[in-house]
Amino acid sequence: MKRSITRLLMAPSVILLLIWMIVPLSMTIYFSTIRFNLLYPGQNNFVGWMNFEFFITDPGFMPAVLNTLILLISVLIITVVLGVALSALIDKPFFGQGIVRVLLISPFFIMPTVNALIWKNMMMNPVYGVFAWISQSLGLEPIDWLSDFPLMSVIIMVSWQWLPFAILVFVTALQSQDTEQKEAAQMDGANGWHIFRYLTIPHLARPIAVVVMIETIFLLAIFAEIFVSTGGGPGYDSTNLAYLIYNQALLQYDVGVASAGGLFAVILANIVAFFLIRAVGKNLTV
Amino acid sequence: MMTLNQQRKFKTFVTGAFAWLIALLLFFPIFWMFITSFKTELQAISVPPSLFFEPTLDNFGIVQERSDYLKHALNSVVTSFGSTLIALLIGVPAAYAMAFNPTKKTKDILLWMLSTKMLPAVGVLVPIYILSRDYGLLDSRTGLVIIFTLMNLPIIIWMLFSYFKDLPKEILEAARMDGASPWDEIVKVVLPLSIGGISSTALLSIILCWNEAFWSLNLTASEAAPLTAMIASYSSPEGLFWAKLSAASTLACAPIVIFGWFCQKQLVQGLTFGAVK
Amino acid sequence: MSYLTITELQKHYDSYHALRGINLSITEGEFVVFVGPSGCGKSTLLRTIAGLESSSEGSINLDNRDITELASSKRDLAMVFQSYALYPHMTVADNLSFALRLAKVPDSEIAEKVRSVSASLQLDPLLDRKPKELSGGQRQRVAIGRAIVRQPKVFLFDEPLSNLDAALRVQMRLELARLHKKLGTTMIYVTHDQVEAMTLADRVVILNAGQIEQVGTPLELYRQPNSRFVAEFIGTPKMNLIEVSDVTRQDEQLSLDIGVGKIAFPNERINGPVPGSIKLGIRPEHMHLVPEGGDISGKIELVEHLGSEAYTHIQLDNQQTIIVKAPARSNIQDGQLVQIKLDLDEVILFNESDRVISKLAEDVSHA
Numbered sequence: 037m038k039r040s041i042t043r044l045l046m047a048p049s050v051i052l053l054l055i056w057m058i059v060p061l062s063m064t065i066y067f068s069t070i071r072f073n074l075l076y077p078g079q080n081n082f083v084g085w086m087n088f089e090f091f092i093t094d095p096g097f098m099p100a101v102l103n104t105l106i107l108l109i110s111v112l113i114i115t116v117v118l119g120v121a122l123s124a125l126i127d128k129p130f131f132g133q134g135i136v137r138v139l140l141i142s143p144f145f146i147m148p149t150v151n152a153l154i155w156k157n158m159m160m161n162p163v164y165g166v167f168a169w170i171s172q173s174l175g176l177e178p179i180d181w182l183s184d185f186p187l188m189s190v191i192i193m194v195s196w197q198w199l200p201f202a203i204l205v206f207v208t209a210l211q212s213q214d215t216e217q218k219e220a221a222q223m224d225g226a227n228g229w230h231i232f233r234y235l236t237i238p239h240l241a242r243p244i245a246v247v248v249m250i251e252t253i254f255l256l257a258i259f260a261e262i263f264v265s266t267g268g269g270p271g272y273d274s275t276n277l278a279y280l281i282y283n284q285a286l287l288q289y290d291v292g293v294a295s296a297g298g299l300f301a302v303i304l305a306n307i308v309a310f311f312l313i314r315a316v317g318k319n320l321t322v
Numbered sequence: 323m324m325t326l327n328q329q330r331k332f333k334t335f336v337t338g339a340f341a342w343l344i345a346l347l348l349f350f351p352i353f354w355m356f357i358t359s360f361k362t363e364l365q366a367i368s369v370p371p372s373l374f375f376e377p378t379l380d381n382f383g384i385v386q387e388r389s390d391y392l393k394h395a396l397n398s399v400v401t402s403f404g405s406t407l408i409a410l411l412i413g414v415p416a417a418y419a420m421a422f423n424p425t426k427k428t429k430d431i432l433l434w435m436l437s438t439k440m441l442p443a444v445g446v447l448v449p450i451y452i453l454s455r456d457y458g459l460l461d462s463r464t465g466l467v468i469i470f471t472l473m474n475l476p477i478i479i480w481m482l483f484s485y486f487k488d489l490p491k492e493i494l495e496a497a498r499m500d501g502a503s504p505w506d507e508i509v510k511v512v513l514p515l516s517i518g519g520i521s522s523t524a525l526l527s528i529i530l531c532w533n534e535a536f537w538s539l540n541l542t543a544s545e546a547a548p549l550t551a552m553i554a555s556y557s558s559p560e561g562l563f564w565a566k567l568s569a570a571s572t573l574a575c576a577p578i579v580i581f582g583w584f585c586q587k588q589l590v591q592g593l594t595f596g597a598v599k
Numbered sequence: 600m601s602y603l604t605i606t607e608l609q610k611h612y613d614s615y616h617a618l619r620g621i622n623l624s625i626t627e628g629e630f631v632v633f634v635g636p637s638g639c640g641k642s643t644l645l646r647t648i649a650g651l652e653s654s655s656e657g658s659i660n661l662d663n664r665d666i667t668e669l670a671s672s673k674r675d676l677a678m679v680f681q682s683y684a685l686y687p688h689m690t691v692a693d694n695l696s697f698a699l700r701l702a703k704v705p706d707s708e709i710a711e712k713v714r715s716v717s718a719s720l721q722l723d724p725l726l727d728r729k730p731k732e733l734s735g736g737q738r739q740r741v742a743i744g745r746a747i748v749r750q751p752k753v754f755l756f757d758e759p760l761s762n763l764d765a766a767l768r769v770q771m772r773l774e775l776a777r778l779h780k781k782l783g784t785t786m787i788y789v790t791h792d793q794v795e796a797m798t799l800a801d802r803v804v805i806l807n808a809g810q811i812e813q814v815g816t817p818l819e820l821y822r823q824p825n826s827r828f829v830a831e832f833i834g835t836p837k838m839n840l841i842e843v844s845d846v847t848r849q850d851e852q853l854s855l856d857i858g859v860g861k862i863a864f865p866n867e868r869i870n871g872p873v874p875g876s877i878k879l880g881i882r883p884e885h886m887h888l889v890p891e892g893g894d895i896s897g898k899i900e901l902v903e904h905l906g907s908e909a910y911t912h913i914q915l916d917n918q919q920t921i922i923v924k925a926p927a928r929s930n931i932q933d934g935q936l937v938q939i940k941l942d943l944d945e946v947i948l949f950n951e952s953d954r955v956i957s958k959l960a961e962d963v964s965h966a
């Protein structure tokens with residue numbers, strides 16, 4: 037096929053994505069250098085780095101960066117480790133395998149807002165929640181999850197949502213694992229753990245890279261769960277960058293600072309992406 | 323002593339029981355939400371939680387009345403299916419071109435596309451908000467469809483690309499030798515052969531759109547709000563309306579959960595992202 | 600009259616020069632076989648003819664038309680792939696008729712053509728099956744059928760039989776030969792298998808490292824190779840090569856000292872001046888074990904019994920090993936000392952750059 041046809045076929049995607057990337061980004065860059073508060077319209081003078089200074093010196097800034105990273109890394113670890121274990125567990129046939137699979141992946145279909153509302157109210161509520169009731173039945177003091185462990189609560193919600201995705205991808209990958217290879221290993225005297233450790237895990241290396249990559253894209257932008265459940269609090273304890281910027285923009289109407297923060301988020305995402313894309317890029321067969 | 327066969331059976335039993343236990347634990351919140359939606363508000367907050375009660379359908383009626391569930395559900399359907407369809411129409415040709423006519427730059431282009439997905443939405447919230455406002459796309463389904471399309475396009479292209487990549491090249495060459503034009507080749511050979519991958523891509527995209535919350539919350543109000551945004555209105559702290567909340571949540575999730583269950587096999591087959599050989 | 604003409608064809612992959620100036624002309628109805636070691640560019644040449652690879656330089660002419668830049672779909676060639684490449688989502692009947700449907704041939708005509716092809720390839724009971732419900736041999740026949748229905752200008756085959764078991768291979772080989780006889784269409788066939796090449800070909804093209812080494816009928820290549828590469832490539836087991844340590848000129852002939860004896864070689868069979876260094880080549884089937892009076896002698900190292908014949912590996916007195924084809928039931932044992940007689944007429948000589956410098960014996964005596 038001719039080069040020109042190839043170009044033609046790719047053009048719509050490339051052009052749209054280019055616009056999608058460049059236009060808002062350059063606007064963000066522009067806004068970040070001017071004074072731009074919706075409460076004081078018309079006073080849009082150039083202010084240089086001031087918005088950045090303002091954003092970085094915000095008391096919420098450091099906690100937000102840390103929370104973003106902690107959230108990202110904990111959820112990645114939880115979902116990948118449990119995902120590998122569970123998908124290996126349900127790989128061999130057993131009674132009701134199909135139903136178990138459906139149950140396991142269901143949380144992925146639940147929208148983040150609902151996810152947060154179920155957990156916040158029906159699970160984690162210190163008085164009426166299921167957890168509280170379990171604690172009480174065991175004779176323990178119920179925990180007020182959202183106030184005492186806000187970030188952990190968010191991590192639980194998000195992991196619950198993304199674990200099924202990891203399971204889905206790993207189950208798909210395991211289906212393609214060579215059974216003859218496993219049989220050969222068994223003939224060589226390998227037990228279940230050996231097979232898991234030396235055959236299954238290496239076989240899953242690329243799917244793991246893929247899961248990490250895709251989850252990272254979404255985890256860096258976690259918003260709805262926090263918005264609906266903790267509202268970023270108490271204090272800044274469960275505020276991540278996305279939520280902090282949202283706060284600036286829509287609650288304090290300071291577009292300039294929000295844009296500076298947005299750029300900061302872009303930079304952070306790019307730092308993470310740089311490593312990730314390189315790792316996954318190596319695994320992409322082009 | 324157990325025989326080898328018994329041992330094996332025992333092992334299967336233990337794994338099975340364990341898997342069931344975990345699956346039930348992970349599914350419990352959904353189950354609980356479902357159950358609660360049939361309770362009265364009082365039963366919903368009773369301690370200890372009541373498992374046996376007389377189910378009522380009142381909550382669903384109230385939800386429809388209070389927030390016009392059907393309108394929001396329609397918004398969700400239109401935006402997720404619409405944007406998925408458009409993204410496929412744009413993405414299939416691109417993925418096809420990259421998979422079957424790779425150049426040295428193909429890999430870079432693909433990674434660049436993925437990296438646009440790395441741009442955090444908050445980073446561009448304000449400009450998008452302002453642009454939407456200026457073009458009259460705020461609180462409109464068109465606006466959401468455009469955003470959803472662009473948002474998922476990189477992942478869609480990537481999935482399709484890795485799927486096309488795995489098609490045996492010789493079959494396409496055979497078609498070419500048989501006199502197939504590029505168009506014939508796509509329509510009569512590539513699409514039928516990759517129907518599994520395309521439907522699984524479409525499924526994932528629909529699920530992601532259906533559950534998208536950031537743009538839905540920030541760019542829509544009453545008119546175009548999809549279900550994710552409707553639910554957020556139930557998060558208000560005052561008052562404990564768990565039964566109604568559960569009913570609303572059940573209504574919001576049921577379509578996509580059931581859809582997902584039906585297509586589970588399909589989804590599992592397609593989610594390889596080229597990571598499996 | 601040349602039907603397919605390839606002129607100065609070059610093909611560069613990114614860093615690899617796969618075809619280095621191919622010139623070839625093929626007449627209509629010819630059965631041409633490409634052979635050569637793995638990686639020499641056979642598939643590349645075939646695929647360039649097919650238009651599946653673009654050429655870097657040079658031109659291809661088919662039936663008085665330059666097709667170098669033409670898309671594969673417009674070249675009117677049919678190809679049978681090693682993996683068969685059947686359309687997995689179509690039934691056998693649909694596979695067979697796909698090209699005709701694309702060409703908008705009327706339905707009744709399609710039905711007629713498919714029927715006749717499926718009858719001749721015994722595909723009738725399989726027409727409604729999908730490719731994955733077929734055996735390897737059946738898939739092969741469908742792939743061939745798919746090529747035949749179209750009545751293309753040239754058939755291209757890339758190792759079509761290599762995925763079949765030995766018996767089926769022999770059978771399909773015969774079917775292909777019969778098919779060629781019946782259709783009379785030009786065929787180009789790539790193979791690794793010498794037997795296929797020798798039995799099927801009107802002409803064989805031997806490729807080596809992206810270049811044509813020699814073109815000729817199977818018998819020409821066997822008897823008159825023009826280089827050591829061709830001489831060694833054709834024939835099983837391989838031709839024996841023996842270093843000539845010293846050449847003495849006598850009146851009418853040369854006396855070649857091969858270390859374990861002297862061989863007389865008529866002067867007139869040498870092309871041009873006698874080079875300083877010479878290698879002597881002789882095929883295993885042109886040497887015979889004799890009780891006495893042989894040209895050279897040695898010790899039997901190993902005997903491979905093939906049933907119909909036996910390959911005897913013999914260590915000569917100067918430690919060099921050669922292979923001699925012996926009759927099946929010759930009474931020979933490992934370790935035995937034997938005498939070997941050479942068919943002197945069949946000896947071939949090579950110069951230091953491995954080109955052949957000898958002429959055929961019968962050409963000389965006729966002259």
Ligand SMILES: Nc1ncnc2c1ncn2[C@@H]1O[C@H](COP(=O)(O)OP(=O)(O)OP(=O)(O)O)[C@@H](O)[C@H]1O
Nearest residue numbers: 612613615617636637638639640641642643644791
């Ligand atoms: N797409 C490609 N990119 C780079 N080099 C290639 C490509 N295709 C083939 N080659 C190289 O070109 C040379 C010729 O390949 P070709 O497939 O024609 O060999 P062949 O003679 O058909 O070998 P075989 O008998 O093993 O099929 C090989 O060295 C191969 O490595």
Ligand SMILES: [Mg+2]
Nearest residue numbers: 641642643757
């Ligand atoms: Mg080849």
